[in-house]
Amino acid sequence: MWYLCVFYHRLLDYRKPEVESLADLFGAFTDDHKLEWKLPQHHHPDSPFHFVNLPSEEIARNVANRSILVKGLYELWGEGNSYEELEEAIKNYPDEQKLPYLTSESSFKITVDTFGKVISFQEQNDRIRDLSYIPFKGRVNLRNPDHKFWLMETNDYGSNNGLPPVVQKRVFFGREVGAADRKLLPTYQLKSRSYLGPTAMDAEVAFLMANQAQAMPGKLVYDPFVGTGSILVAAAHFGAMTMGADIDIRIVRDGRGPECNVWSNFKQYGLQMPLSLLRADNNLPPWRSGLKEVFDAIICDPPYGVRAGGRKSGGRKLLKGIKGPYTVPEDKRTDHIPSTAAYSLAECVHDLLDLAARMLVIGGRLVYFYPVLRDNDSIDTNFPEHPCFELVAACEQMLSLRYSRVLLTMVKTRPYTDDIAEVAKIRHLEFKENHLKWMEDGNLRSAVFSPADLQLGDTGDTKVGKESKPKYRGKYV
C-alpha cells in the first residue's frame, strides 16, 4: 500500500534511512514485500513530499509514531495541480475507503498546511469550506479527534541559491495514519539536562541514532565512548537496556557530584539506569576471551580529534619509542594514574569495527559518526568496511565548509571467525608500531582549523569560486 510520506524539512539525508530502519524493526520487510520510494512529479529529491510503499496501515502507524523526522504518513485521498483536479480525484477515490472515516459517530479535524508559501487564517478556513463536497458526518474536534485530515499545498517558489526548486505546485488531501512525536525533543533538550559534557549529543540526533540502531525493550545497547550518556539516554527512552564505557574515569564515576552524573541523566527522565558503566580503553577492551554476540547494537560518536581527541593506554613517550615502559613501584600501584596517549581516528575506527564484529549478535547494528573532509563540495564516500558487516545507510550532516560528519549504519551479516580475529590482531600491532605515522596521517583537526590561506595554496581563485558556487541546501538544514 502506498502512503504519502511528508517529512520535516531538516536533516534531509537522515529522513529515508530512518523510515527504512523503523520499517525493518516493525516487520515491513518480508519475502514478498520490499520497501519502495516514489517522488511526486517534478519534485526534487530534497522535497519533503515522498510516497512510500508499506505492507499495512499498522506498520505505517508504528513507523511514523516512533520516527523523529516524519511529519506524517497519510492515506492519500486525492492530489492534483489545482483544486478542481483535487476535487475530481477525491470524488473518484472509492467510497469504501472513505466512508468508514466520515461516520456520524466519529470526530474529525482538518488541518491546512503549506510548503513554500504562507496563507492567511481566512484563506485556510476558505480552503476547508471548499471541501464541502466530501460528506463529513462526524463532529469537529480540534483537540482530540478520532480522524485527522490534512490539506497540503505546495508552491514552486523558483530557484533558490542557484539550485533547482524543491517542489512543484501541487495539492494533496489525505487521512493521517501516524506522525512523529516531536514533543520528545523539548523534553530531552540538552539545555535542561543536568550533566553535560562538551560533546554531548543533541537530543534529536541521539534519537535518530537510536532509531537507526532499532533500540527497543529487551535489547542491549552499548556505547564504548559513553561520556555523559547522551546517546544511551535516547536508546533507554525506547526501552533498551544500556551499557557504557569511557576511558575518562572522572566522567563515568564522579560527574559533578552525587546528583549530577551519568546516572542522574537517566533518573531525570525516569529511564531505566544503565546496566553497567565502566572505565575501559576501547584500544584494549577488557571483555573475556570467550564472550561474543552479546550486544544488539553499538551506538557511539567516536572522538575524532576535532572537538575532542581520543585517548588510549600507554604513555605518549612510550609509543613514540623515546622511553621504555615506566615500571610502577610496588608501593605506588594502588593510586597510580596511568598515562594515556592520543588515539588516531583510523585506529579508533579499526578497534570499533573489530569490537562490533565480535560483540554484536547476527543482525545487530553498529551506528556511529564518521568525519569526512569536504573537497569541492563533495565528500569521499569510501567508508570503513569490514567482512562481517554490510553498510545500510550513510547520512551526511555538514558541519562546516571543510568537513561533515556521516552517520553510518552497519548491519552484522556474518559471524566473527578466528581468521578475522587474527587479521585484526596483526593490524592492532601495526598501529602500535607506527603510532606517530597514524597520528600525522589522520590529523583532521589541522585540516578543519588551519587558516584558509594555507589551504588555498597554489589555486588562488578557489576562494572566489567557493563564494559564487550554489550551496547544496539539503545538508545544511
Place this chain on the structure above:
Amino acid sequence: MRLLTHNMLSSNIKGVTSGFPLRIEAEKVVEKQVELNAAFLKNMFAKIEWKPFVDASRAMGYAELPDEAEPLMLESDEFLQKFHHALLELHLEEGALVCPETGRRFPVNKGIPNMLLHEDEV
C-alpha cells in the same frame, strides 16, 4: 557494578592468558530493585559462564544459586527470580576485582570498575 558486568570482564594485562574470572573483593554491596524482564534473562543466560557467576554471587554474600544450571530451569519462576536478583540487583559499590593470574587489583569505586591498565601492563 552488577554481576552481569563481572561475568563479561577479564584482566587483559599483557601476557596474562587466563584473566577470567576476576576474584571479587567486596567492601560494600548494595541492592537495587530492577523490574524483571524474562526475555532478557533468557537471552543473557546463554551468554553467562555459570560457575564464575555462582562464585561471584557467593563472594557478594548471596548463596541462593544452585551449583549447576540448565536452560530448562528458566521455566521456573523461583529460579528466574533468583537469577534476576543475582545478575541485576546486586551491586558491588566499593571493592576490587583481582586478576587470578597476577593478583593485580582493579579497583571498584562508586560502582564503577576501573579496568585501565598501567603503562607496564600494556
